[in-house]
Amino acid sequence: xxxxxxxxxxxxxxxxxxxxxxxxxxxxxxxxxxxxxxxxxxxxxxxxxxxxxxxxxxxxxxxxxxxxxxxxxxxxxxxxxxxxxxxxxxxxxxxxxxxxxxxxxxxxxxxxxxxxxxxxxxxxxxxxxxxxxxxxxxxxxxxxxxxxxxxxxxxxxxxxxxxxxxxxxxxxxxxxxxxxxxxxxxxxxxxxxxxxxxxxxxxxxxxxxxxxxxxxxxxxxxxxxxxxxxxxxxxxxxxxxxxxxxxxxxxxxxxxxxxxxxxxxxxxxxxxxxxxxxxxxxxxxxxxxx
Numbered sequence: 001x002x003x004x005x006x007x008x009x010x011x012x013x014x015x016x017x018x019x020x021x022x023x024x025x026x027x028x029x030x031x032x033x034x035x036x037x038x039x040x041x042x043x044x045x046x047x048x049x050x051x052x053x054x055x056x057x058x059x060x061x062x063x064x065x066x067x068x069x070x071x072x073x074x075x076x077x078x079x080x081x082x083x084x085x086x087x088x089x090x091x092x093x094x095x096x097x098x099x100x101x102x103x104x105x106x107x108x109x110x111x112x113x114x115x116x117x118x119x120x121x122x123x124x125x126x127x128x129x130x131x132x133x134x135x136x137x138x139x140x141x142x143x144x145x146x147x148x149x150x151x152x153x154x155x156x157x158x159x160x161x162x163x164x165x166x167x168x169x170x171x172x173x174x175x176x177x178x179x180x181x182x183x184x185x186x187x188x189x190x191x192x193x194x195x196x197x198x199x200x201x202x203x204x205x206x207x208x209x210x211x212x213x214x215x216x217x218x219x220x221x222x223x224x225x226x227x228x229x230x231x232x233x234x235x236x237x238x239x240x241x242x243x244x245x246x247x248x249x250x251x252x253x254x255x256x257x258x259x260x261x262x263x264x265x266x267x268x269x270x271x272x273x274x275x276x277x278x279x280x281x282x283x284x285x286x287x288x289x290x
Contacts (some may be wrong), residue, residue, distance in 0.1 A: 001087050003187040005095045007032070007103060007277065008194035009270035011205040012288070015048050017194060018096035022056045025092045029053075030082050031060040032097030032106070035239050037075070044241035046209065056287060059086075064224055067232035072105050078188065079106050085216050092282045095189075100276040109183040117168050124160045133159060146174035193283045197273070201288075207268045213241065214259060223245055240265045 004027070006018045018029050024121060031037070035045040039062045042049075047061060059082040064070050079095075079102075086093040095103060128136050133153030140162050141148035147162045162173040169176070196202045222245040229237060244258040244265070253261075277283060 001092065003083065003093050003095060003107075003189040005032075005103060005189050005191040006194070007096075007100070007106075007191065007283075008096055009202060009248040009268060009273040009277075010046075010098055011202065011209045011270070012194040012196065014096050014098065015052070015196055016048070017286075018094050019048075019052070019054055019056050022092070022094050023054065023233035025094075026090075027094045028057040028059065028086050030079055030093055030095050031058060032079075032095050032099050032102045033061075033067035034070075034075075034099040034102060035236065036061050036097070037063050037070055038068075038236045039064065040066060040228065041221070041236060041239070041242070043213050043216050043221045044239065044245075046213075066236045067229050069179070069235070072101055075102050076105050083187070098273055100273065101231075104280075107185050107187055107189055108180070109186045111178045117164060120167060121160060121164050122160070124163050125156070128156050128160060136160075139163075144174055147172065158213050191280070191283050193277050194288070195285060196288050203267050203268060206270060207263050210241070210263045210266060211260065213262075219245055219249070223249055240269060 004021065004025075006014050006021065008014055021027060022029055033045065035041060036047045037060060038045070041047070048058065060075070060079055063078070072257070073244075083093045083095075095106070097103065124136075133156060136159050137148055137151060137153050140151075140159060143166060144162055147158075165171065165173045165176055171179075171201050196205070218241060222242055225234075225237060225242065226246060226249060237246065240263050244253075244262045247253045248255050248258045
């Protein structure tokens with residue numbers, strides 16, 4: 001069965017569009033949003049409320065706690081199980097969300113290792129801090145010049161990953177990437193991206209969404225999460241909207257400044273999403289008339 005993908009930048013109506021599509025085609029929604037996987041993070045992630053879902057089953061929402069580590073590898077594994085089950089039951093899977101890495105990784109046929117060699121990675125990260133990115137990148141160039149030429153000295157994560165790949169597998173990152181390209185996709189998909197005719201309309205909708213989040217009780221949601229996560233490390237709390245409001249509750253900034261920062265960061269995020277999506281020539285763009 002053909003998988004339908006509904007994506008696009010934030011605040012373009014992906015959720016409503018996906019639900020309408022599911023109603024017409026006996027479909028079920030599989031979320032592709034890296035923040036909606038977390039429980040208790042509802043307002044700031046624009047998670048569809050039960051009544052908004054109109055009886056359409058939604059998957060990959062509310063599946064982990066805010067302090068749990070969640071990776072793209074885990075997402076691919078769990079979303080694949082959801083999609084395969086939906087297909088087995090004769091329903092249409094509709095992938096809806098704006099996390100491009102999750103969507104691309106799910107559609108691709110490659111398998112992910114949940115964890116690499118953590119001890120080796122830690123040693124490489126320490127070495128990066130000691131000798132600097134430029135020196136470690138120069139070392140990478142000796143055995144993997146193709147990858148090295150694509151990276152900058154401050155790209156710590158990718159430099160370390162390229163070293164780790166070579167040391168654990170004996171293959172360069174460039175060779176690994178080339179092999180990955182040859183693997184057939186996991187699913188055949190028709191992909192649609194929602195957007196607006198002009199950037200100003202998109203930004204206006206983003207600002208309205210943030211204002212509505214504040215009116216709906218985002219501050220209370222963040223306060224509850226701070227209390228819930230006080231003895232735990234939570235990367236989820238670094239999400240846009242949460243970290244800024246947390247600064248207000250800690251007395252580090254004003255409410256007005258935080259709200260404006262949430263709007264600004266959300267607009268920047270939308271711009272990054274558009275940049276990511278425009279690289280995909282297989283997307284069909286749906287432009288809102290207004």
